[in-house]
Amino acid sequence: MTSTLQSFNIPEQALDRDCMTLSRHVLQQLESFTPEAQDLSAIMSRIALAGKLISRRLSRAGLMADVLGFTGETNVQGESVKKMDIYANEVFISVFKQSGLVCRLASEEMDEPYYIPENCPIGRYTLLYDPIDGSSNVDININVGSIFAIRQQQGEDLNGQANDLLQNGRQQLAAGYILYGPSTMLVYSLGRGVHSFILDPSLGEFILAQENIKIPEHGPIYSTNEGNFWQWDESIRDYTRYVHRHEGYTSRYSGALVGDIHRILMQGGVFLYPGTVKNPQGKLRLLYETAPLAFLIEQAGGRASNGEQNLLDIMPQKLHQRTPLVIGSKEDVNLVESFISEHKRRQTES
Numbered sequence: 624m625t626s627t628l629q630s631f632n633i634p635e636q637a638l639d640r641d642c643m644t645l646s647r648h649v650l651q652q653l654e655s656f657t658p659e660a661q662d663l664s665a666i667m668s669r670i671a672l673a674g675k676l677i678s679r680r681l682s683r684a685g686l687m688a689d690v691l692g693f694t695g696e697t698n699v700q701g702e703s704v705k706k707m708d709i710y711a712n713e714v715f716i717s718v719f720k721q722s723g724l725v726c727r728l729a730s731e732e733m734d735e736p737y738y739i740p741e742n743c744p745i746g747r748y749t750l751l752y753d754p755i756d757g758s759s760n761v762d763i764n765i766n767v768g769s770i771f772a773i774r775q776q777q778g779e780d781l782n783g784q785a786n787d788l789l790q791n792g793r794q795q796l797a798a799g800y801i802l803y804g805p806s807t808m809l810v811y812s813l814g815r816g817v818h819s820f821i822l823d824p825s826l827g828e829f830i831l832a833q834e835n836i837k838i839p840e841h842g843p844i845y846s847t848n849e850g851n852f853w854q855w856d857e858s859i860r861d862y863t864r865y866v867h868r869h870e871g872y873t874s875r876y877s878g879a880l881v882g883d884i885h886r887i888l889m890q891g892g893v894f895l896y897p898g899t900v901k902n903p904q905g906k907l908r909l910l911y912e913t914a915p916l917a918f919l920i921e922q923a924g925g926r927a928s929n930g931e932q933n934l935l936d937i938m939p940q941k942l943h944q945r946t947p948l949v950i951g952s953k954e955d956v957n958l959v960e961s962f963i964s965e966h967k968r969r970q971t972e973s
């Protein structure tokens with residue numbers, strides 16, 4: 624029998640796909656309509672709303688007053704804060720207020736977690752996020768991102784220092800990023816594969832683009848700030864010399880983690896932000912940058928480590944802890960790690 628759609632020449636699959644919004648996809652993934660599934664679906668919708676608001680402001684940033692540039696403040700990391708960092712941080716807080724979903728938010732831009740007490744009796748979740756990752760790109764209209772992770776609260780935050788959050792990355796219930804590029808894209812995982820959505824500006828909705836994304840086992844890209852070469856450990860320098868001397872490698876680095884990792888997710892390769900002389904633990908933060916991305920890349924069949932240990936196994940000591948990062952295709956992460964372990968072996972022998 625010819626369906627009504629077919630008789631009007633509308634492909635049924637295309638319509639189904641246009642209706643696959645993020646909140647519907649979450650419920651489909653969880654295969655359930657329990658209150659927990661509804662909560663996660665609603666949390667993802669709120670994250671998507673934050674992404675839309677940030678995307679809208681970024682797209683007009685150069686035309687509006689007081690959007691670009693620095694605030695003159697420094698954050699808990701000692702880094703200069705951009706106006707967009709503050710705006711995006713506030714957007715996440717605002718979308719979760721009176722939502723009944725998330726009791727607490729912790730971000731790169733706040734020394735301590737932000738509580739929404741009215742949500743706490745019902746919403747036992749914490750959102751960890753980096754509101755604008757790669758914010759040095761904002762003023763020059765190059766891609767930036769937001770990174771997020773959802774965790775269940777483990778216990779009481781007795782001293783307000785979020786010590787109950789100091790759990791390894793395997794405790795994340797969901798994680799992902801929003802990439803503000805030529806199109807705005809949300810990539811997420813609930814621990815059941817990695818899926819991408821593109822913001823359709825005419826609908827104002829994130830629509831499913833690709834399901835079950837798999838990272839290649841090996842890829843040509845190595846992505847790192849080679850300006851830090853002089854500050855790296857000899858093992859990382861040796862790895863870099865190796866890729867310089869072998870055919871088949873190409874370098875890509877945008878200065879915004881989300882874009883660089885997205886490229887590697889799609890095309891394969893490795894992203895490295897190792898420790899440096901100035902920052903032996905590297906630059907990137909564990910709880911709201913590297914652990915969410917590690918969760919996602921593992922779900923896509925890749926690997927993430929600090930060079931010696933699987934990143935998702937690291938137990939944080941504090942909220943804003945940093946960690947070195949080696950992430951991407953399995954074979955490429957293994958190769959970097961082999962240089963690190965070989966150097967360690969030689970050091971212990973000598």
Ligand code: AHM
Nearest residue numbers: 755756757758759848878879880881
């Ligand atoms: P930010 O969250 O303060 O913007 O810092 C994180 C960003 C990453 O997106 C990016 O990979 C890295 O910092 C770039 O740092 P560098 O300029 O040292 O290469």
Ligand code: MG
Nearest residue numbers: 753755756757
């Ligand atoms: Mg960041």
